[in-house]
Amino acid sequence: MNTADRHMTSGGVRRTAGFRRYRLAVLVGAALALAAGRWCMGGQVRPVEVPGARAMLAQFADRMEREIAQRMMKRPDTPPDRLAQLELEIDLRIIAQWFAAQALAAVPGSDHQAVCHLRARLVAETAAALEETAQQGAKPSAGAVAAMAAIHKLTYALAEVRGPRDMDDLSRRLGQAVLALVQVDEKSIVLPRPRPLKVESPASVAGRPAGTMSLADELRALNVSVPLRQQLLLLAAAASAPHTGDAQKDREAAALGGVVVEALELARGLSANIGVAPEVRVQLEGQLAEAIALYMDPRTRAAGANRMASLGQYRNMLARIERMKLGGERMAQFGPFLAWCRERGEYGEKALTALERYVAYRARFEARRKQPSPMPQVQRSIEELEKQFAQAGTMFVMAAVAIPRSAATTQPVADLSARADEVKRILDNIERLDSVGPAMEAIAPFKPRPTGALERRIALAAAALSATGNAPARAEGAKFLDQVIELHRAISEMARLTASDIPSPLEKRWAGGKLADLDAKWREAAAEAASSLATAGELNRAKLARMGAALELYDALKQAVRADQTLVAGGAHLAKWVDWRMTLEDLKLLLSPYRQAMADAFSGHVLERGGWESAWRAAERRWRPLVAMINRIGAYSDQCATFPAGVALLGASLMTPMEAAPFGAERFAGFAAAAWKHLTAAGESEQADEALLVLARRIGWER
Numbered sequence: 001m002n003t004a005d006r007h008m009t010s011g012g013v014r015r016t017a018g019f020r021r022y023r024l025a026v027l028v029g030a031a032l033a034l035a036a037g038r039w040c041m042g043g044q045v046r047p048v049e050v051p052g053a054r055a056m057l058a059q060f061a062d063r064m065e066r067e068i069a070q071r072m073m074k075r076p077d078t079p080p081d082r083l084a085q086l087e088l089e090i091d092l093r094i095i096a097q098w099f100a101a102q103a104l105a106a107v108p109g110s111d112h113q114a115v116c117h118l119r120a121r122l123v124a125e126t127a128a129a130l131e132e133t134a135q136q137g138a139k140p141s142a143g144a145v146a147a148m149a150a151i152h153k154l155t156y157a158l159a160e161v162r163g164p165r166d167m168d169d170l171s172r173r174l175g176q177a178v179l180a181l182v183q184v185d186e187k188s189i190v191l192p193r194p195r196p197l198k199v200e201s202p203a204s205v206a207g208r209p210a211g212t213m214s215l216a217d218e219l220r221a222l223n224v225s226v227p228l229r230q231q232l233l234l235l236a237a238a239a240s241a242p243h244t245g246d247a248q249k250d251r252e253a254a255a256l257g258g259v260v261v262e263a264l265e266l267a268r269g270l271s272a273n274i275g276v277a278p279e280v281r282v283q284l285e286g287q288l289a290e291a292i293a294l295y296m297d298p299r300t301r302a303a304g305a306n307r308m309a310s311l312g313q314y315r316n317m318l319a320r321i322e323r324m325k326l327g328g329e330r331m332a333q334f335g336p337f338l339a340w341c342r343e344r345g346e347y348g349e350k351a352l353t354a355l356e357r358y359v360a361y362r363a364r365f366e367a368r369r370k371q372p373s374p375m376p377q378v379q380r381s382i383e384e385l386e387k388q389f390a391q392a393g394t395m396f397v398m399a400a401v402a403i404p405r406s407a408a409t410t411q412p413v414a415d416l417s418a419r420a421d422e423v424k425r426i427l428d429n430i431e432r433l434d435s436v437g438p439a440m441e442a443i444a445p446f447k448p449r450p451t452g453a454l455e456r457r458i459a460l461a462a463a464a465l466s467a468t469g470n471a472p473a474r475a476e477g478a479k480f481l482d483q484v485i486e487l488h489r490a491i492s493e494m495a496r497l498t499a500s501d502i503p504s505p506l507e508k509r510w511a512g513g514k515l516a517d518l519d520a521k522w523r524e525a526a527a528e529a530a531s532s533l534a535t536a537g538e539l540n541r542a543k544l545a546r547m548g549a550a551l552e553l554y555d556a557l558k559q560a561v562r563a564d565q566t567l568v569a570g571g572a573h574l575a576k577w578v579d580w581r582m583t584l585e586d587l588k589l590l591l592s593p594y595r596q597a598m599a600d601a602f603s604g605h606v607l608e609r610g611g612w613e614s615a616w617r618a619a620e621r622r623w624r625p626l627v628a629m630i631n632r633i634g635a636y637s638d639q640c641a642t643f644p645a646g647v648a649l650l651g652a653s654l655m656t657p658m659e660a661a662p663f664g665a666e667r668f669a670g671f672a673a674a675a676w677k678h679l680t681a682a683g684e685s686e687q688a689d690e691a692l693l694v695l696a697r698r699i700g701w702e703r
Contacts, residue, residue, distance in 0.1 A: 049108035050671065050694050051687040053117075056678040057104045060120060064097035085134045088148045092127035094155045095174065096120050102167070109694070112164065114671035115658045118581060119171055121674075126178055126650040133182070133647065140181075147180035164659040175654030182647045189652045192578045194639035196662050219264075223271040225285045231292040232267060236260055238296060252298070259295055259308065263288065266311055269318040274331065274338065287311060317342055320352065324359045333401065340404040351403060351413050354420045358396050361423050365389060365430070373437045377459040381466035382433045388466075389426045395419055429465040429474075432481045436462070439488035446491075446523070448530035457537055458484065483539040487529055490547045494522050506561045512599035515557070517606040522550040546605075549613060553601055556620060560598060563591075563630040570637025577640050578653040579663040580633065581670045587630070589680075590673055594623035622692035625699050629669060665699045672698070 071090050078086050103116035140148070154174060161167055179186045219232045239256040266288055270281055287307060295304025317338075326334060334355065341348035341355075373379040396419040399412070406412045436458055448454045457480060464470070464477035507515050525543040532540035567574075571584040582590075597619035604612020644652055672695035679688035 047107050047109035047111075047113075048694050048697065050675045051690040052675040052679040052682075052684065053108065053113070053671070053691075054104060055682075056675050057100050057117060057120075059678070060124075061097050061100040061104065064093045064100065064124065068093045068097070081139070084140065084145060084148055085131075087152060089127060089131060091148075091151045091155050092123055092130070095151075095158070096123035096127065098158050099123060109668075109698075111664045111667060114664075114667040115164075116167075117671050117674070118578070118667060119167075119654065119658075121581070122578075122650055122653050123174070126647065126654070129647045129650060130178075130181065141183065143183065144181050147177040150177040150180075168657045168659050172655045172657070175651045175656075178651035178654060179648060182651070184644075184648045184651065186651075186655070189648065189655070190643055191656045192576050192640070192643040192649060192653050193656050193661070193663070194577065194636040197635055219267075222267055224267055225282070225289070228267065228270075228285045228289040228292075231289045231296075232263060235263060235292050235296060256296065259292070262308060262315065263292055265318055266315055269314065269321075272331070274318060274321055274335075280339075280343070284311065284314065314342065317352070320356060324356060326359070333397070336404045337400050344409065347409050347413050351400070351416055354413075354416045355400060357420045358393070358400075358423055361420070361427050362393065365427055368431070368434060371437070373433065375436065375440070375455065375459065375462070378433050378436050378462045381462040382430060384466040385426055385430045385433070388468075389423065389430065392419065392423045392426055396423055429478065432478060432485065433462055433465065435485045435488070436481065439484050442488050442491045442495075443484070443530050446527040446530045448527070448534040450534065454484075454530065454534035457534065480533075480537055483533060487526070487533065487539060487544070490529075490544055490551075491526055493551055494526070494547055502557065502561050506564055507557075510560050510564070510595055510598050511553075511557055511602045514599075514602035514606050515554075518550050518553065518602060521606055522547050525550075549605060553598075553605060553616075556598060556624065557602075559624070559627050559631060560591075560594070563627045563634075566630055566634035566637070570634055570640070573637045573640040573643075574633060576643040576645070576649055577633075577636065577666070578656045579661070579666040579670070581653075582673060586673065586677070590626070590676065591623065594619060594627070597623075622689060622696060625696040626669065626692075629665070629699055633666065668698050669695060 068090055071086055071093070074086060075083070097120075099116050099120035103113050103120060106113035106116055151174065154170065154177075157170070161170055176186055179189065216233060216236060219229060219236060222229060222232070224232075235256060239253055239260045266284075270285055270288070288311060291304050291307035291311070293304070294300040294307060297304075321331075321338065337351070337355070341352040344351070373382060396416070399416050399419055403412045403416065440455070440458070443454070461477035461480045464473040465481070467473065502511075502515065507513065511518075525546045529540045529543040529547070532538060532543070567584055567587055571587065574580055575583045597616060601612055601616035601619075603609070604616070643649060672691055676688050676691045676695075679685075679691060
């Protein structure tokens with residue numbers, strides 16, 4: 001027997017006392033785990049307890065303890081050459097049970113609890129995999145024996161773990177020992193966590209602003225005071241200083257770079273006299289120059305930031321004017337008005353808002369697709385409303401330009417807002433009539449009865465919209481046309497419902513072969529809804545609701561089929577992902593009730609069976625978020641395909657750090673799914689449903 005074998009054997013003789021020390025370590029570690037759970041929350045996600053989780057963890061810990069005892073009882077009868085393997089089996093189960101104890105003591109529903117459960121499972125799976133390897137009869141190498149001794153030593157260090165960082169270190173050392181056991185070089189191992197996919201955000205800015213080095217020429221050309229131009233040039237030069245490798249200097253340059261963007265926006269506005277009177281411009285330029293000078297010195301940076309913030313109102317106004325894209329001619333026309341708005345507080349804000357509305361309405365009008373309507377009365381009404389729009393726009397501009405010359409304030413601003421309302425009313429009616437032609441093209445194939453009745457009602461409504469006066473008739477006409485457009489929108493959405501988008505085997509699996517019947521039913525509902533408009537002038541809401549329900553079912557079917565295809569194509573690869581850790585079999589079991597609920601919903605809709613919709617919505621609330629998550633993580637399949645397999649994967653998974661790690665939602669999904677599986681096996685269907693609801697809320701489902 002070599003030295004390592006003797007070490008393991010003598011360790012086995014002392015193991016009863018050691019096991020008592022382990023139990024003490026569990027109690028101490030459990031108290032620490034409560035705090036660790038709070039650390040791992042990071043204040044970002046409010047933990048919610050997963051029903052069944054405690055029972056699942058307790059059952060796991062009890063199973064580990066029984067397996068530990070069973071193996072300890074085998075010591076006297078175990079041959080010396082097999083004793084090291086037996087001690088390894090005991091060691092791994094002690095660590096697995098310890099992780100389970102930390103999970104039990106953690107804040108319920110926290111990431112720390114999910115991490116501890118995940119690691120407990122990983123260690124137990126590692127023990128089972130190594131036992132299967134040992135049964136092949138190969139004698140452990142010297143390196144493997146040393147790794148066994150390292151794992152054995154870890155069982156006596158559990159009480160020293162003081163939080164998530166220590167737990168990461170413990171798990172990493174265990175993973176390294178596991179890799180050494182199977183003679184895998186840890187340097188060749190890829191940790192089984194994919195790189196988060198980047199989501200670009202227009203508001204995200206990394207490092208210093210693009211183009212800072214080329215600002216100098218623009219700054220010299222600005223029509224601003226000499227002191228302000230000097231400060232702007234100094235700021236741009238400091239912000240564009242090359243990286244030196246000195247972290248503090250690089251952070252300083254990045255901080256200044258952010259101010260360059262703000263200062264340049266303000267300077268451009270002042271240079272163009274936007275929204276500012278000449279005498280006020282001098283004051284603002286001096287304030288901006290002082291703010292830059294103070295900000296560039298770290299000792300007075302706070303004061304500079306405060307002065308810059310005081311210019312925030314003007315900067316916000318410049319941003320609003322920029323979004324309006326007024327152009328040179330309009331800017332000159334509205335210049336005094338904009339300056340008046342900046343100086344008049346609440347009234348100026350209301351007046352500027354009215355201008356923003358008018359400009360937006362004008363942009364909508366100019367962006368219309370001007371195609372002649374196939375219905376003569378509708379076309380005549382459109383032409384009349386276009387004239388009214390031009391006249392209302394002229395009146396708005398005249399009112400805005402006159403405000404700075406008016407002695408009064410309240411009434412002119414109220415009148416301006418009312419004129420903007422009138423422009424909107426006319427534009428809304430134009431857009432209604434623009435939509436009538438395409439709407440009738442979509443509705444006509446459904447042959448609304450009686451023939452021609454719908455067209456006559458549309459002609460009357462169009463005439464009412466373009467007539468001056470008689471506001472009640474205009475309102476009734478608008479209401480009717482809105483219903484025509486609403487039906488058109490529903491038909492257009494439903495038109496994409498086609499069985500050809502979905503493979504037949506998957507349609508039968510998820511929809512029970514009822515998709516074609518669903519298609520026929522929504523078409524029947526559309527025809528009846530169109531006829532109700534023609535005869536009564538009112539849309540049959542019950543039929544429209546049936547069309548909407550059919551569309552929701554179809555959308556749910558498409559997402560479910562996509563998830564099914566994702567799992568078939570990449571489920572085996574995704575199962576290697578340490579944060580996900582759900583096998584194809586796990587997910588098939590988890591999604592099975594949803595598949596049945598969807599098939600029942602399709603059947604209920606087609607057969608008009610009472611109560612189907614409430615049952616379906618209850619199922620959708622529980623499973624739809626998981627389906628969405630599967631579709632989202634499918635993008636990681638290619639990365640996961642590069643991860644190792646077998647015991648090497650388990651060792652690499654144990655080495656993967658978890659403190660403040662990404663993919664907390666994926667870890668929680670695996671944890672909640674395991675609790676659901678435990679409850680389902682125990683026949684606790686109500687609690688299992690609650691576990692899915694907790695999962696749904698955790699991954700962001702809003703219903």
